[in-house]
Structures are given as C-alpha cells and as structure tokens.
Amino acid sequence: xSKYTTIIGLEVHVQxxxxxxxxxxxxxxxxxxxxxQTCPVCIGMPGSLPVMNEEALNLALQTAVAxxxxxxxxxxxxxxxxxxxxxxxGYQISQYDMPMSEHGHLxxxxxxDRFETKQIRxxxxxxxEDAGKSVHDEVAGRADSVIDLNRTGTPLLEIVSExxxxxxxxxxxxLDELKLLLTYIGVxxxxxxxxxxxxxxxxxxxxxxxxxxxxxxxxxxxxxNSFRAVERAIEYEAGRQYKVWxxxxxxxxxxxxxxxxxxxxxxxxxxxxxKEESSDYRYFPDPDLVPVSFSDEQVDAAxxxxxxxxxxxxxxxxxxxxxxxxxxxxxxxxxxxxxxYYQSAVKVAGDxxxxxxxxxxxxxxxxxxxxxxxxxFSITAASLGDFVAKQKSGELPTARGRDVFDAMLEKGLSxxxxxxxxxxxxxxxxxxxxxxxxxxEANPRIVDDVKGGKQQAVGALIGQAKKxxxxxxxxxxxxxxxxxxxxx
Amino acid sequence: MSLIELSAAEQSRKLAAGEISSVELxxxxxxxxxxxxxxxxxxxxxxxxxxxxAAKEIDKRRAAGETLGPLAGIxxxxxxxxxxxxxxxxxxxxxxxxxxxxxxxxxxxxxxATDAVLIGRTNMDEFAMGGSTENSAFQTTQNxxxxxxxxxxxxxxxxxxxxxxxxxLSIGTxxxxxIRQPAGFCGIVGFKPTYGRVSRFGLVAFASxxxxxxxxxxxxxxxxxxxxxIAGHDPQDSTSLDKPIEFATPIDKPLEGLKIGVVAEHFAxxxxxxxxxxxxxxxxxxxxxxxxxxxxxxxxxxYAVATYYVIAPCEASSNLARYDGVHYGYRSDQAKLAAELAxxxxxxxxxxxxxxxxxxxxxxxxMYRKSRxxxxxxxxxxxxxxGTYALSAGYYDAYYLKALQVRRLxxxxxDKAFAEVDVIAGPVTPTPPFELGSLVDDPLAMYLVDLxxxxxxxxxxxxxxxxxxxxxxxxxxxLQLQAKPLAEETLLRAGHMYQSATDxxxxxxxx
Numbered sequence: 001x002s003k004y005t006t007i008i009g010l011e012v013h014v015q016x017x018x019x020x021x022x023x024x025x026x027x028x029x030x031x032x033x034x035x036x037q038t039c040p041v042c043i044g045m046p047g048s049l050p051v052m053n054e055e056a057l058n059l060a061l062q063t064a065v066a067x068x069x070x071x072x073x074x075x076x077x078x079x080x081x082x083x084x085x086x087x088x089x090g091y092q093i094s095q096y097d098m099p100m101s102e103h104g105h106l107x108x109x110x111x112x113d114r115f116e117t118k119q120i121r122x123x124x125x126x127x128x129e130d131a132g133k134s135v136h137d138e139v140a141g142r143a144d145s146v147i148d149l150n151r152t153g154t155p156l157l158e159i160v161s162e163x164x165x166x167x168x169x170x171x172x173x174x175l176d177e178l179k180l181l182l183t184y185i186g187v188x189x190x191x192x193x194x195x196x197x198x199x200x201x202x203x204x205x206x207x208x209x210x211x212x213x214x215x216x217x218x219x220x221x222x223x224x225n226s227f228r229a230v231e232r233a234i235e236y237e238a239g240r241q242y243k244v245w246x247x248x249x250x251x252x253x254x255x256x257x258x259x260x261x262x263x264x265x266x267x268x269x270x271x272x273x274x275k276e277e278s279s280d281y282r283y284f285p286d287p288d289l290v291p292v293s294f295s296d297e298q299v300d301a302a303x304x305x306x307x308x309x310x311x312x313x314x315x316x317x318x319x320x321x322x323x324x325x326x327x328x329x330x331x332x333x334x335x336x337x338x339x340x341y342y343q344s345a346v347k348v349a350g351d352x353x354x355x356x357x358x359x360x361x362x363x364x365x366x367x368x369x370x371x372x373x374x375x376x377f378s379i380t381a382a383s384l385g386d387f388v389a390k391q392k393s394g395e396l397p398t399a400r401g402r403d404v405f406d407a408m409l410e411k412g413l414s415x416x417x418x419x420x421x422x423x424x425x426x427x428x429x430x431x432x433x434x435x436x437x438x439x440x441e442a443n444p445r446i447v448d449d450v451k452g453g454k455q456q457a458v459g460a461l462i463g464q465a466k467k468x469x470x471x472x473x474x475x476x477x478x479x480x481x482x483x484x485x486x487x488x
Numbered sequence: 489m490s491l492i493e494l495s496a497a498e499q500s501r502k503l504a505a506g507e508i509s510s511v512e513l514x515x516x517x518x519x520x521x522x523x524x525x526x527x528x529x530x531x532x533x534x535x536x537x538x539x540x541x542a543a544k545e546i547d548k549r550r551a552a553g554e555t556l557g558p559l560a561g562i563x564x565x566x567x568x569x570x571x572x573x574x575x576x577x578x579x580x581x582x583x584x585x586x587x588x589x590x591x592x593x594x595x596x597x598x599x600x601a602t603d604a605v606l607i608g609r610t611n612m613d614e615f616a617m618g619g620s621t622e623n624s625a626f627q628t629t630q631n632x633x634x635x636x637x638x639x640x641x642x643x644x645x646x647x648x649x650x651x652x653x654x655x656x657l658s659i660g661t662x663x664x665x666x667i668r669q670p671a672g673f674c675g676i677v678g679f680k681p682t683y684g685r686v687s688r689f690g691l692v693a694f695a696s697x698x699x700x701x702x703x704x705x706x707x708x709x710x711x712x713x714x715x716x717x718i719a720g721h722d723p724q725d726s727t728s729l730d731k732p733i734e735f736a737t738p739i740d741k742p743l744e745g746l747k748i749g750v751v752a753e754h755f756a757x758x759x760x761x762x763x764x765x766x767x768x769x770x771x772x773x774x775x776x777x778x779x780x781x782x783x784x785x786x787x788x789x790x791y792a793v794a795t796y797y798v799i800a801p802c803e804a805s806s807n808l809a810r811y812d813g814v815h816y817g818y819r820s821d822q823a824k825l826a827a828e829l830a831x832x833x834x835x836x837x838x839x840x841x842x843x844x845x846x847x848x849x850x851x852x853x854x855m856y857r858k859s860r861x862x863x864x865x866x867x868x869x870x871x872x873x874x875g876t877y878a879l880s881a882g883y884y885d886a887y888y889l890k891a892l893q894v895r896r897l898x899x900x901x902x903d904k905a906f907a908e909v910d911v912i913a914g915p916v917t918p919t920p921p922f923e924l925g926s927l928v929d930d931p932l933a934m935y936l937v938d939l940x941x942x943x944x945x946x947x948x949x950x951x952x953x954x955x956x957x958x959x960x961x962x963x964x965x966x967l968q969l970q971a972k973p974l975a976e977e978t979l980l981r982a983g984h985m986y987q988s989a990t991d992x993x994x995x996x997x998x999x
Contacts, residue, residue, distance in 0.1 A: 040590060043815060044815070045571075046571065046577065046693075047570070047577070047589070047593055047689065047690040047691055049689050049724060051724060051726050079806055083812060088814070089809065090806070090810045147814075282805075282876065282880060284802060284803075287803055288693075288726060
C-alpha cells in the first residue's frame with residue numbers, strides 16, 4: 001500500500017495540420033528562415049484583422065468528436081491578454097468560457113495489465129493561436145533576445161483532461177493513446193521535436209494520514225520535451241511533494257498554484273519566480289471575430305469523416321481476428337497505414353493470425369532496420385496475403401517461408417515467383433512415399449531404433465530426404481516414415 | 489461659380505464631360521490648402537507633388553478613353569487612421585509617428601480603385617479618442633467657422649477640411665460620434681453607416697465593436713456617392729456584412745409618409761436652447777414636407793454615455809496593447825533605460841533595500857513602461873487605464889458584462905422605436921462648438937458631448953448628421969437622423985429631402 005496517490009491532469013497543446021495559420025494565409029511549414037512566414041495579420045500590424053481558417057475549425061471539430069466531446073451550440077473567441085515580445089498583439093486569441101467542445105473522454109488500457117482499463121475524462125478542448133518563439137542569447141552576460149514570428153498564429157487545440165490519472169504510467173498511456181488517436185484521424189503530426197505537441201502536467205498528492213485524506217498543493221509542470229520526460233517529471237514531482245509535505249505539512253489551498261519547470265538533464269523540477277506566475281489575463285470576447293455555431297450536420301459529418309479509431313480497431317482485431325491483446329496493441333500502435341496494410345493482407349490470406357505473425361515479426365523488423373514506413377515497403381499487402389495463404393494451404397512449406405519472404409523482399413517478387421526462383425514446388429505424396437521407402441531400406445538401423453521405441457531417430461531421415469529433394473515437407477516425411485516402419 | 493463650390497457629384501460630371509481637368513480641380517483645392525490650412529490645421533500631411541501627379545495620370549487615362557471609376561480625379565482627404573501602403577499612418581500619436589503601413593486598408597484600396605486623388609491625411613484625436621481633435625500629438629485643428637473654436641473630434645481634421653473647402657470629400661471614422669459630431673460642429677454632413685457596412689480592415693482599431701468608417705461631405709448627394717464607393721462586403725473583415733448596398737430608389741426621391749421619431753429624452757436638461765430651437769425648426773421643415781412627427785421613448789439612453797465609456801475603453805485597452813515598443817512604433821531610448829535601471833538598483837542596494845532592488849523592473853518591463861508612457865497622450869492613457877481596470881478579475885462582471893447588458897437594452901429601445909417610425913431625429917450635440925481649451929481639463933464634460941451620438945455605435949445603427957442652423961455667434965448646429973440597421977437608403981433620402989428644402993449646407997465659413 002502506497003503512502004499516497006498521485007493525482008494527475010494533463011493539458012496538451014496540439015498543432016493542427018493546416019496549411020495556413022489560424023487567422024491569416026501564412027504557411028505553417030516548420031523550419032523556414034525566421035520571420036519569413038509572416039504578414040500584417042499574424043504580426044499584429046495596426047489595422048489588421050483576423051479571419052478564421054475553416055480548415056482549422058474542421059480539424060478541431062473532428063478531434064473533439066473523436067474525443068467523445070459534446071459540441072455546444074455556440075462557441076466564441078476571447079482575447080487572453082499579457083505582454084511578451086513573442087506575442088505581437090499583446091493578446092492571444094483563445095477561447096475562455098465558451099470552448100468549442102467539452103466533456104469528452106479517452107479510454108486508456110495497458111496490454112501488460114499494469115493498470116486497469118479506465119476512462120480519462122476530457123474537461124474541454126479549445127482552439128487558439130500559438131505565440132512566436134523567443135530565442136535568448138546571453139553571451140558574455142549581455143542578455144540579448146531575438147524573436148521569430150513564423151509560429152505566431154499557428155492553430156493549436158488545447159486538450160485539457162480532468163485530474164483522472166493516478167500514475168506516471170497512466171499519464172504516459174493517456175499521451176500515447178491521444179497521440180495515436182490524433183495521428184489516426186490525421187489532424188496533427190504530433191511531432192514533439194517541432195513543437196506540434198506540447199504537454200503541461202498538473203500534479204498533486206492525496207496522502208492517507210490515518211484514514212484522513214490530505215491533498216497537497218497543485219503544481220503545474222512545464223518544459224517537458226518528450227513523453228518520457230513527462231513520466232520522469234511526474235515521478236520526481238510526486239516524490240518531491242511528499243517530502244515537502246513531510247517537512248512543512250503544506251496543504252492544498254495554503255498557497256496559490258505553483259509552476260515548476262522540468263530540467264531534463266538534472267532530472268528535477270524547479271520553481272519559477274512567483275512574479276512570472278501571477279497573472280490576470282483580462283479575458284474578454286474578441287470583437288474582431290464572430291461567434292461560430294456548428295450545425296448537427298457539421299458534427300455528424302465530422303464524426304463520419306473519422307474512420308475507424310484505434311480503440312475500435314484494437315477491439316475488432318481481438319474479437320473478429322482472434323488476435324491477442326498484445327498483438328492488437330502492437331499492430332494498432334503502428335498507425336493507420338499499417339493497419340490498412342494488415343487488413344488488406346488478411347483479406348487475401350484468410351489467416352489473420354498468420355498475417356499478424358509475419359507483420360509483427362518480419363515486416364516490422366525490416367521496417368525498423370531500414371527506418372522506413374509501410375508506404376514504401378516492397379512487398380505489397382496483396383503479395384504478403386498470398387504468401388501467407390500459400391503457407392496455410394501447404395503449398396509453401398513452413399520451413400521455406402523465411403527464404404521466400406526474403407526473396408520477395410529483395411527482388412520484389414510475388415510469392416509464386418519467389419517460390420519458383422527457389423525451386424519450391426509441392427512434392428507428390430506417392431513420390432514422397434517412394435523416397436521414404438528407399439531411405440528406410442538404406443538405413444536399417446534407424447528402422448530398428450524406431451521399432452525399439454526411439455521415435456526421434458527418424459529425424460536423421462528427414463535431413464537425408466531434404467538433401468535428395470529440398471521441397472520435401474519435413475513433417476510429411478516424418479509421418480510417412482513412421483507409417484511405413486509401423487507396417488514393416 | 490468656382491470649381492470648389494461645385495458638389496463632388498457635379499465635379500464628377502464635368503470631369504467626365506471633359507469640361508474640367510482633374511489637375512485644375514486638384515490645384516484649386518491645393519491652393520486653398522496652401523492659403524488657409526496654416527490657420528485651420530486640418531491636415532497632418534499633404535503632398536502637392538503626389539496629388540498633382542495622380543491627377544495628371546487620371547487626366548491622361550481619361551484622354552486615352554479609359555473607363556474610370558466614379559470618383560476619378562476628385563480629391564478625397566483621409567483621416568490619418570487608415571493604413572495606406574508605404575505612407576505614414578500616425579493616428580496623430582507619437583507612438584506611430586514614423587509608422588509606414590505595409591498595406592492598404594480596404595477603404596483606401598477602394599478609393600484607389602475608383603481613381604480618387606488622395607489629397608492628404610487629416611488630423612484627429614490621438615487614436616480617435618476625443619471629441620475636439622485637441623488630443624492630437626502633433627497639432628490642433630481650428631474650426632473654420634471660428635478659429636477659436638474646436639472643429640469637434642475625433643475626425644476634426646476631416647470635417648474642417650471639407651468645411652474649409654480643402655477637399656469636397658473626406659473619410660472619417662466614428663466610434664462614438666467621431667464623424668457626426670465634427671460634421672455638426674463644422675456645418676457639413678457626416679455619415680456613420682451600419683456597423684459592418686464598411687470594412688474595418690486597415691482601420692487602426694480603437695474600439696472594434698463600435699468603430700465604423702464613413703464619409704464627410706457638404707451634401708447628402710456627395711455622401712451617397714462616397715458611401716457607395718467605400719461600402720460593401722470584405723472577406724478580410726469577419727464583422728463585415730455580406731449584404732448588397734445598392735439603393736432601390738435614387739436618394740433624391742422624397743419619402744412618402746415619412747414618420748419621424750422625436751425622442752422625449754433628447755430634450756432634457758443640458759440641451760442648449762439655441763440647439764433645441766434649430767432642431768425643432770428642422771422638425772417643422774420636415775412636417776412642411778409631409779412628414780409626420782411621432783413621439784418615441786428611448787428610456788435607456790440615459791445610460792448610453794456610461795455604457796460607452798466602459799465598452800470603448802475596455803476594447804481600446806486591448807487593441808492598444810500591441811504598441812509595446814517591441815516590433816514597431818516608438819521605443820524608449822534603451823541606453824538611457826539601462827542607465828536609469830542600474831542607478832536605481834545601485835541606490836537601493838546602497839540603502840540596503842535588497843528586496844526592493846530585486847523587485848525592480850526587468851529591462852523588458854521597463855522598456856514597455858517607458859515606451860508607452862512616453863508615446864501615449866493623457867487621454868489615451870486614461871482610457872487604457874479605465875479599460876484595463878474594468879476588465880480585471882473581480883471587476884469584469886460589474887463593468888464590462890453589465891455594460892454589455894445595458895447595450896442590449898439600448899438596442900431593444902431602438903428596435904421598439906423603429907417599429908413605429910422610419911427615422912429618429914434629434915440634436916447631434918447638446919451645444920454648439922465649444923472653444924478650444926475650454927474642456928481639456930474636464931474629461932467628464934468632454935465625454936458628455938457624446939450624449940446623443942454614442943447610441944448609434946452601441947446599437948450598430950446608421951446615423952447621419954446634417955447642418956440645420958447656426959447659433960447667434962454664427963456657429964453651426966447639427967441635426968442627427970438615425971435609422972434601423974441597414975436602412976441607409978431611408979436615411980440618405982430623408983437627409984436629401986431636408987437639404988432640398990434648406991440651404992444650411994450651402995453656407996461656407998468666412999475664411
């Protein structure tokens with residue numbers, strides 16, 4: 001029994017995969033020369049006005065319905081006001097009290113059963129514009145900052161969970177599942193390195209003190225640059241909060257919410273100056289934008305556009321395809337294109353488990369080694385399906401599978417052509433029987449051994465049979481030999 | 489009759505007929521500007537060479553048989569708050585003194601597309617905040633009717649320019665009366681269209697939900713001409729209305745059975761008797777033209793000024809946050825800032841005030857503070873502070889939210905009234921033009937000048953200000969007509985009816 005329960009809520013900022021920014025036509029392409037993707041609107045020139053990007057609204061709506069959120073009849077835009085050099089208007093256009101979606105949920109589970117399957121509630125998901133990027137150069141004590149406004153105005157969806165996670169592991173599972181969902185529906189590339197996905201964590205503890213539940217002050221952790229960092233930061237922070245509580249007894253409500261930054265190299269969270277925390281954003285409705293109402297048709301269309309979601313696919317792989325939870329997880333985690341590949345191959349093969357084995361073991365291994373995606377894989381789904389079908393029918397001996405697969409991979413051959421190039425063909429049963437007969441005659445000692453109860457002695461004959469005819473199916477050779485000996 | 493005494497519509501006909509050239513016309517106005525603007529101060533900038541070059545180009549194209557726009561060759565003055573590509577757009581503020589806009593406002597683009605000659609940029613209250621043009625950081629503008637008096641504001645330069653015959657047409661902006669009040673004070677016509685009729689793209693924002701661009705001219709006919717050019721849907725402005733602006737009937741056709749609402753609340757304490765009698769005389773004129781007067785009530789109008797002075801500063805405090813010295817505009821001298829901070833820190837440390845030394849502004853925060861306090865004038869600061877306060881946590885509901893609720897009630901009053909009448913008529917301002925300097929120390933008295941004009945902005949309805957009389961000392965008095973949203977045609981026809989029967993609009997100041 002643990003001394004405390006960790007209570008975790010996550011705020012995830014996701015960059016929506018639009019071509020242009022939220023309120024102007026500037027490109028959102030990552031990596032351009034600083035300040036080359038800007039215009040009077042996104043740099044807040046006097047007199048410029050925002051115009052909503054319809055595509056961003058659509059992507060946000062798709063995400064919201066995929067997260068099982070309700071879509072309120074009316075949503076509006078608010079200005080969140082603060083001064084910072086990378087915020088050229090002096091306010092960020094965001095959503096305050098009427099977000100475009102709320103009250104959703106995302107299910108998380110663990111195929112290794114380290115925690116029970118549970119639903120993490122989503123408080124809200126709202127659309128907002130990104131700020132620019134400040135680059136601080138403090139060479140030789142001469143603090144100098146430069147600003148890149150390329151990112152300014154990029155559409156972000158802020159997805160806020162309820163504090164429903166109870167461990168770093170659950171938080172990680174939530175992030176993995178969220179990222180998987182977002183990439184499945186294609187609304188974001190979720191690239192953390194490029195800032196397309198950012199995570200802040202709200203963490204505190206519920207400590208059981210002789211039956212009394214004590215909550216510690218909530219801390220918001222920022223600056224986490226990978227999911228692994230989120231896990232580590234939460235684990236560290238939980239330990240730190242417990243220690244602080246033991247030392248000071250500080251409880252929730254004793255102090256305002258604190259913000260701490262994660263130092264990945266040092267593996268610690270550090271408090272930020274209280275001055276940077278206190279903020280009154282003076283939210284008010286942006287008079288430059290009109291409220292938006294989504295029609296039922298739009299919401300239905302967004303739902304219809306989603307396609308099968310990871311959780312549904314995982315379920316059907318287990319119930320309809322008979323795969324294990326683990327295999328289903330491995331396949332689904334590879335993304336929508338691999339699932340499409342797998343499903344097409346199964347259609348041809350008629351053997352879900354067989355295709356799953358080849359995909360999860362060989363296909364994924366090859367992809368990993370070549371650092372490539374399934375899109376460029378040289379064996380088509382139909383080919384792989386055919387290949388598995390041939391094994392299932394016995395046309396292709398299991399033992400030769402790997403050789404054929406390699407030939408298909410390297411030479412881009414169909415299963416049949418690969419088998420032909422390797423001289424693999426089905427051996428007639430009568431031909432096999434005469435081969436076995438001659439082997440038995442040539443090896444009377446083995447026959448005696450088998451008769452004496454050493455069935456495994458027949459193994460030596462399989463090797464010899466393969467030597468004489470490489471297409472001889474070892475299991476068949478074994479069975480025929482045993483049958484013949486029994487009759488002798 | 490000299491060229492400048494003709495209406496813009498008449499000038500346009502003569503230009504099209506080849507009876508006059510644009511160069512002649514523009515030169516005639518430039519001569520007036522050269523001669524009189526030294527004493528009026530309507531323009532912040534004008535460029536004789538550029539205006540003549542533009543006029544020449546238009547004459548050349550006309551001679552070549554090209555089809556030109558409806559304002560081809562006619563000078564238009566523009567309030568210095570609309571962005572014009574490559575030109576200064578200062579908003580009469582030190583903050584934007586050197587700001588050159590990198591793009592054209594939609595209104596400017598439309599004027600250019602219609603071949604108007606942009607003759608100069610007119611003075612205004614800084615960021616359009618004020619009612620006297622005394623809040624300009626650069627110069628005061630004198631009322632052409634009496635140089636000791638204010639031309640009104642914030643579009644004081646725009647109104648004075650038309651009144652002084654520096655241009656037949658000018659563009660102003662109206663957030664709480666900033667077109668109508670100076671038009672009234674200068675004895676010309678000013679028109680604030682329905683909110684959303686004219687694009688705000690490129691209009692430097694003061695209060696976005698109230699700001700509207702509009703025309704100023706001598707006659708309603710010219711107002712209609714300029715309005716038809718600048719109005720219309722603009723996809724670059726999300727609040728722009730996608731509704732046709734064409735009139736079903738020419739504006740010179742009188743309105744049969746026109747019902748005019750007379751608001752009881754307009755004729756209460758504070759209304760100058762000369763203004764009242766001029767306005768009542770205008771009512772009588774309308775009656776003589778067959779109009780019927782109907783008493784209506786706008787019970788919440790007494791809250792209009794208070795409501796306006798919550799909403800407008802709230803939006804202004806946000807809209808003006810971008811002027812922070814970081815990206816463009818005025819920035820306080822950084823070497824001086826750094827020295828000042830270092831000295832303060834040293835003094836505090838020497839005094840052993842370590843905590844205070846640590847609480848000192850960061851260089852960035854100090855740069856923000858100094859840039860803004862040095863480059864904004866007192867009225868702009870006052871409104872930024874009012875708005876910042878009203879939007880702060882704990883005050884939002886009591887001020888901003890409450891103001892929005894009252895705004896809705898005011899609109900309901902108008903909806904009710906317009907169910908009974910076609911237009912509502914009344915005074916533009918409680919008094920004739922006041923003397924320059926007389927209200928500068930009394931901001932509240934200055935705000936109360938907006939008593940009759942702010943409601944049209946709060947409700948978004950169109951409103952027209954017409955000259956309808958003169959005080960004993962010879963200063964203009966204005967009549968305001970308001971109509972329901974999108975009823976520009978009704979309003980302009982009603983205004984034209986009045987001008988067909990009166991000659992106030994043909995009178996010119998004794999410059």
